[in-house]
Amino acid sequence: MEFKDLELVDLEELLLVFNTSFSDYVVPFHLSLEQLELKIALEKIDMNLSVGVFEFDKLQGFILQARKEENGKHIVYNAGTGINPEYRGKGLVRKMYDFILPVLKEKNADVLTLEVIERNDPAIRAYENLGFKITRKLLCFSGIIELKEKNTAVSIEEMDNFQWKVFQSFWDITPSWQNSNAILTDREKRYKILGAYKDQQLVGYAVYNPIARKVSQIAVDKNYRRQGIGTELFRIIEKLTGGQSVSVNNVDDTSENTAVFLEKGVGLKNWLSQFEMKKEI
The missing domain is CATH 3.40.630.30 (Gcn5-related N-acetyltransferase (GNAT))
Known part of the structure; x- marks a missing residue:
């Protein structure tokens, strides 16, 4: 397996993995290519700060990330993490973070942040094991x-x-x-x-x-x-x-x-x- 940023990723390939990853999510959802492009634009996702896991040059998982400066801190936001079902259970989220963290530190990132559905206990435990802590509850x-x-x-x-x-x-x-x-x-x-x-x-x-x-x-x-x-x-x-x-x-x-x-x-x-x-x- 190979880990690299998503600067050169084909958006249609990313879309396929995105939709496959979230098809059995706690709240399943599906994006069109136009909706994915809109998400990237509105959330200011930076493909150079985003990371993917590839096998035989085929994308199997990703973390989409964006960055902003607020109150003197450089904050990096996880705008979506997805892994193809057959590649789960291999610790790929941790490995993707291990790959991208040195890049983020080089760019003076101070804080990583994300949102996770309240009843998604496996994801919450996984992020807590990576050192994330719950800071507040958000209602939709x-x-x-x-x-x-x-x-x-x-x-x-x-x-x-x-x-x-x-x-x-x-x-x-x-x-x-x-x-x-x-x-x-x-x-x-x-x-x-x-x-x-x-x-x-x-x-x-x-x-x-x-x-x-x-x-x-x-x-x-x-x-x-x-x-x-x-x-x-x-x-x-x-x-x-x-x-x-x-x-x-x-x-x-x-x-x-x-x-x-x-x-x-x-x-x-x-x-x-x-x-x-x-x-x-």
Whole structure:
């Protein structure tokens, strides 16, 4: 077997292994080539930092990785690990990490992070054996938006760019990797940035991906909560979805008010929970 980065990998070959690997996953799913390309673009996956295991020049397993700098630390995110079923039980995930860790250290990486489904006990144990530790629980919501009362005192306007300094002042929790500022930045044209205004003051916002029908971020000024502002943001998102299902992934479970709002106020269901895990290197 040979281990090497994925710089020259054929995406159709990667797609085949990806879909085979996740066909019997805890939550099975299947990507098209277009969806894989979108995942690589949106999550800023770096094929030079990603690693594959090959036998007879044929890809049998992979770890897709991306990198960002945040608060002075270089963080590397595992955006997906997959092994063809017949190659499992051979310690290939550990061997792929053993191969790529020196490369990451050369690039001054400080932290490895990933998400794993809460009930995927074998994967959790495997990552713990590699030195990862659970840092928080993340909730995933999806469903058809169902709203009630309308607040006519709030106006929603599309914004041209991210106003991170103001947005972050509304936060109670830090977004996960896929929804973080560093990942969304430079991808503004892929998103709808919605600002909520009351008396011409920005009091809330939402970042929505119309292609994936995902809400990446939503927050309301602490002084203006429980006034229907989040509801009005979702009212516009509802129009943008055309009545189709929408998702809000990786909500920190310590934000109980957000979870209650998404379930009781918006009508979404918490269909999946994940653990965020990290390893210092």
